[in-house]
Amino acid sequence: MNTMTYKGYNARIEYDPRDDIFVGRVLGVRDIISFHASSVSQLHEAFHLALDDYLADCAERGVTPERPASGKVMLRIRPEVHAAATIAAQSAGKSLNQWADEVFERAAQA
Known part of the structure; x- marks a missing residue:
């Protein structure tokens, strides 16, 4: 793109x-x-x-311009995916937010 x-x-x-x-x-x-x-x-x-x-x-x-991203993401995912992501984050010694940020970044750059 x-x-x-x-x-x-x-x-x-x-x-x-x-x-x-x-x-x-x-x-x-x-x-x-x-x-x-x-x-x-x-x-x-x-x-x-x-x-x-x-x-x-x-x-x-007098309107605030919309920004492309606020830095906040709310996701609805299957409970088993949530559990697996939490375990992956803990195994990496990271919070779920830190882990997800890295995963999102890699996916966005692919």
């Missing part, structure tokens, strides 16, 4: 061969923040402008 990062926000980039442009969309927020351009340098500029416009609009409306 091709991505760009700006001010802590990430965007997925795809090429649209029909229109011969790059299209981007900010990930991890409910609001739709999209942009497009015909070159990579223009795409960077369009991403920055789209995100800056989103942040300015939030400020103007």
Whole structure:
């Protein structure tokens, strides 16, 4: 996946061969923040402008901008998976949060 990062926000980039442009969309927020351009340098500029416009609009409306991640994850998993993860964490000498953070990081980088 091709991505760009700006001010802590990430965007997925795809090429649209029909229109011969790059299209981007900010990930991890409910609001739709999209942009497009015909070159990579223009795409960077369009991403920055789209995100800056989103942040300015939030400020103007007195709304806190949505962040891609808060650092808190609530999961519903099967009890046997929960038990196995707890045992794996304890075997590694870690809390379940520490263990899960490492597992998530490895999975996200794969």
